[in-house]
Amino acid sequence: xxxxxxxxxxxxxxxxxxxxxxxxxxxxxxxxxxxxxxxxxxxxxxxxxxxxxxxxxxxxxxxxxxxxxxxxxxxxxxxxxxxxxxxxxxxxxxxxxxxxxxxxxxxxxxxxxxxxxxxxxxxxxxxxxxxxxxxxxxxxxxxxxxxxxxxxxxxxxxxxxxxxxxxxxxxxxxxxxxxxxxxxxxxxxxxxxxxxxxxxxxxxxxxxxxxxxxxxxxxxxxxxxxxxxxxxxxxxxxxxxxxxxxxxxxxxxxxxxxxxxxxxxxxxxxxxxxxxxxxxxxxxxxxxxxx
Numbered sequence: 001x002x003x004x005x006x007x008x009x010x011x012x013x014x015x016x017x018x019x020x021x022x023x024x025x026x027x028x029x030x031x032x033x034x035x036x037x038x039x040x041x042x043x044x045x046x047x048x049x050x051x052x053x054x055x056x057x058x059x060x061x062x063x064x065x066x067x068x069x070x071x072x073x074x075x076x077x078x079x080x081x082x083x084x085x086x087x088x089x090x091x092x093x094x095x096x097x098x099x100x101x102x103x104x105x106x107x108x109x110x111x112x113x114x115x116x117x118x119x120x121x122x123x124x125x126x127x128x129x130x131x132x133x134x135x136x137x138x139x140x141x142x143x144x145x146x147x148x149x150x151x152x153x154x155x156x157x158x159x160x161x162x163x164x165x166x167x168x169x170x171x172x173x174x175x176x177x178x179x180x181x182x183x184x185x186x187x188x189x190x191x192x193x194x195x196x197x198x199x200x201x202x203x204x205x206x207x208x209x210x211x212x213x214x215x216x217x218x219x220x221x222x223x224x225x226x227x228x229x230x231x232x233x234x235x236x237x238x239x240x241x242x243x244x245x246x247x248x249x250x251x252x253x254x255x256x257x258x259x260x261x262x263x264x265x266x267x268x269x270x271x272x273x274x275x276x277x278x279x280x281x282x283x284x285x286x287x288x289x290x291x
Contacts (some may be wrong), residue, residue, distance in 0.1 A: 001042065002038075002039075003072075003131050003283040004035075005035050005038060005039045005076075005084040006039070006068055006072065007038075007044075007072070008021075008027075008032060008035045008036060008039075009036060009039055009047060009061075009064070009065075009068070010068060010069060010072065010284050011024060011025050012036060012055070012186070013047075013057055013061065016054075016055045016056060016057075016118060016149075017055060018032060018033060018055065022287070025042055030086055031145060032043075036048065036241065037136075045058075045060050046058050046060070046061070047060065047061035047064065048061055049159060051153075052153065053058065055175075062252060064121040064147045066111040069082075072116070073264070079245075081150070084278040085272075085273075086272060087272060087276075088117075088132075088199075088271070088272030088273040088274075088275055088276035088277075089119055089120070089276070090119040090120065090273075091121070091249050091272075091273040092121040092123065092142065092273070093120065093121075093123070093142045093271075093273050093274060093277060094118070094122075094123040094124075094125060094140070094141045094143075095122065095123070095124055095125070095126050095141065095142065095143045095144075095145065096132055096135065096141045096144045096145065096146070097124065097126065097143065097144075097145040097146075098126070098146055098222070099126060099221050099223050100199045100222050100238065100239040100242055101145065101157075101159075101239075101241050101243070101261065102158065103241070103244035103245045104159075104193065104241035104243075105156075105157050105241070105261070106124075106145075109284075110122065110283065112280055112281075112284055113277060113280060116280055117140050117273075117275075117276060117277075117280075120277075125141060126221075127141065127144070128220055129146060129204075129220075131193075132144045132146060132264070133151065133256045136151055136264060136265065136266055137151070137218075137275040138263065139266075139267070142264070142266075142267050142269070142271065142273075142274055143264065143266065143274070143277070144264040144265075145259070145261060145262070145263050145264075145265060146262060146264065149236070149267055151248060151264055151265065151267055152161050152201075152264065152265055152266065153203055153260065153262045153263065153265075154263055155260050155261070155262055156261050156262060156263045156281065156285050157174065157260075157261040157285065158258045158259070158260050158261065159239035159240055159241045159254045159258065159261065160239070160240045160254055160255065160256075160257070160258055161201065161202070161205070161238070161239060161240065161257045161258070161259060161261075162237070162238060162242075162243075162252040162253055162254050162255055163177065163235060163236075163252070163253040163255060164226065164231060164235060164236045164237070164238050164242070164249050164250055164251070164252055165229065165235045165250070165253065166230065166232055166235075166249060166250065166251070167249050167250060167251050169235070169251065171235075171251075171253060172253075173253060174252070174253055174254065174256075176253075177209070177242040177253070178209070179210050179211050179280070182209055182211065182213070183211050184212075185213075185214070185216050185234065185235050186215070186216055186217075186233070186234040186235070187214060187216075187234055187235060187236065187237070188215070188216075188217040188218070188219065188228050188229060188233060188235070188236045189202065189212040189213070189215045189217075189218055189225075189237070190218065190220065190222070190225070191218045191220045191236075192217065193218065198259050201257055201259055202237050203260075204257070205237065205255065205257055207268050215234075216234070217233065217234060222238050222239075222242055223245070224240070225238060226247055226250065229250060230247070237255070240252055240254060251291055256284055263278070263281060265278065
């Protein structure tokens, strides 16, 4: 059934006047009459009672008017919804991110996305580093924000590292750090991933002081490490973005080492939602060289 004919019918059912309706829908009166006649022939029923002075709906026409108004409104909503999906303005995206940026750049990223694309549904997950590339390849996540370059990547941000100690700890400033002072400490470190640049940066720091740390606890989650440091179970090296987590009772001593944050995605993914978010992030954080 021709959707345009139904629209002509609904327009005439409102105006009940061929000339006024034809002017409103921008076709000739004779063309409108032919469209209505064709619709009646297709349905095998009469939609309007006509005479020289009046046009009125038949009972069948009135019934179809009431039903088609609802159906057409819903259909137009569906079409608009589909268009928004096509344009990447509506839909869903799953983003994996490290705990370290949960209170720093992640809220900023989400504010930008929600301001420009308020209809998008966003799912945030935290995935073990060694699983992230597999999750991307298998479409379990759409974006991975981490300290590694992946399938297709761009640098998004850099964090300085910091030594995290209890507030009452003897180490107060960077100048207090030495091989002797650090050797006395027990360290709570991230889980060591072979080939992880973040893990390599931490161990290069230890090498610069010429010692191997006494690490009796490892955790994948920075928030857990922070809680353990607060309880006096050791000290840690974490991105200084954890300062945004409001961690009373702790001191962050800035270190001359940086950890880069990358955004990773599938090179062959043509999802318009993904494209819109990538463009938004690149515009906001600046163009970094693609890896």
